[in-house]
Amino acid sequence: MTPRDGQLDDSPVRMLLALGRVDGDKDLLKELVDTFQEDLSERVSSLAAAIRRGDDRETFHAAHSLRGPLGILCAEKALALAGELETLGRAGQLGEAATVGDAFEREMTKVAAFLSDFDWKTL
């Protein structure tokens, strides 16, 4: 099995799976990645700020809004962490959110770097 099968691929974004999700439309996937990158750092920062403020409602909304794109792009680890933050925000239990938030920020740095450096010719 090769990383291209998508099974042994431990990269933060599984591009091959994401391509399948958009019906093999490479142009569309590129457009989605570009759109996602436009305000990515801003969105991650507002989630981190909401966690720091202890604003459970905003944490929930910010995490939820990131889950959609992360799911589309098959950024599985980041998606799972955003899901945890969404759950904590919804339950109003932000006690553990700081640790999860830090892990999420680290993972999102990897996601952003991966997307910026991605060589589209390899897809």
Next chain:
Amino acid sequence: MRILIADDDLLTRRILEKILAKSGHEVVAAASGSEAWQILSGQDPPALAILDWMMPQMTGVEVCRKVREAGGSVPTYLVVLTSRGQTDDLVTAFEAGADDYITKPFEAEELRARVSVGVRMITLQQQLADRILALEESLAHVQQLQGLIPICAWCRQVRSDGNFWEKVESYLGKRSGLQFTHAICPTCKAKQIEGLKHLRPA
């Protein structure tokens, strides 16, 4: 078919738009629940709507509830897009009036399959509504035949409302649109032939 997609996430809207347009559908997009409700409550709304659950101002489930409350001759087919896959959540969506749901993130194939189920349902409902309309129109043209009809035991003429006597075929023709062709039954035919025999010169 014209399809409304409502999602506050631009990426999801773009994917939905692209996949549905590729399948030959005309897509109308909304970025909030209230915008979706405006479109669905306006004139000539799309027959099918894909609504994200979590949207600003009004959730997809609230939009479903409002659409169902408003009614309509052919109900809009409503699909809720959700990242919540738990039974309780799905029951909430169905109780609010959703016809189906798609869990995020979705695959293009699944989206297409669920949309074609919706298209099939809408076509069936439209055919049914057309049949009902045609039946109602037919009924309006047919006067009901009911109650007791006085008929002469000898000549078989029927007494109409105005106390006139008329032939049974004329009476039924006026009230039901029935048309009669004239023939002779074997019994009458035999009787007539027998009668004619008596007319022959001995």
